[in-house]
Ligand SMILES: Nc1ncnc2c1ncn2[C@@H]1O[C@H](COP(=O)(O)OP(=O)(O)OP(=O)(O)O)[C@@H](O)[C@H]1O
Ligand SMILES: CC(C)(CO)[C@@H](O)C(=O)NCCC(=O)O
């Protein structure tokens with residue numbers, strides 16, 4: 001397979017991967033695109049014509065220069081229809097839809113990010129598998145040993161919980177995740193720490209409950225975290241529950257991209 005780009009459109013931002021065949025070369029994140037860019041996408045003839053906004057400032061673009069004279073296919077997994085729509089104009093855009101995902105038991109409104117992540121995790125580590133995606137929303141998505149969706153759960157993610165508390169109350173500030181540098185005191189003595197304590201300890205308790213319930217069903221199954229807050233939440237889970245340290249639980253940011261690769265391989 002030749003070079004291609006994977007684009008995961010989440011509710012907070014865009015996640016990009018440049019593939020050379022089956023290998024990920026580099027990944028980066030960018031903000032959502034504005035509608036003004038639609039025209040520019042329609043007129044793209046080569047990689048070099050793509051809007052600068054889709055390249056990260058810290059991406060070493062000289063690495064991409066061998067691709068500059070061609071138009072790269074972009075495989076898109078989106079859970080944000082208005083952002084997907086912008087790409088309709090791009091001649092090599094391929095929107096991945098749920099009906100061709102090689103998993104069974106999928107329900108029609110399942111998020112494509114969840115389907116691809118659980119597919120990617122299962123292909124890499126074996127089925128059954130559980131994915132915990134700590135993004136804008138926090139999701140649990142499991143598949144059994146027959147590659148059949150077991151189901152999962154959706155709740156507000158870490159930032160969204162902090163943000164909505166700040167927005168819907170008069171006296172509470174909106175805490176942002178970079179402010180959370182370490183585990184807060186559970187019995188906090190100031191407002192900021194009290195919010196952090198409430199959100200983080202209940203989030204970790206919920207995650208622990210789902211993880212335990214999953215391992216009761218599938219004792220040897222791999223569990224994978226992904227998403228912008230995945231690394232932090234797994235760290236906290238491990239520090240509060242050292243008994244999980246030796247279990248099959250890990251952080252892997254590229255699960256959805258691995259799922260895209262498996263999806264493409266399923267047509268070959
Ligand atoms: N540089 C960053 N920019 C934005 N969010 C970040 C950054 N680093 C960590 N985060 C955290 O990542 C979270 C968003 O996660 P992610 O980027 O995986 O979500 P998403 O893919 O846009 O959303 P979803 O997949 O849930 O629709 C934010 O809530 C924030 O706490
Ligand atoms: C839950 C989110 C927002 C997580 O990105 C996404 O997967 C989505 O929009 N899902 C649709 C609903 C569902 O998965 O049941």
Ligand SMILES: [K+]
Nearest residue numbers: 011079080081
């Ligand atoms: K919505």
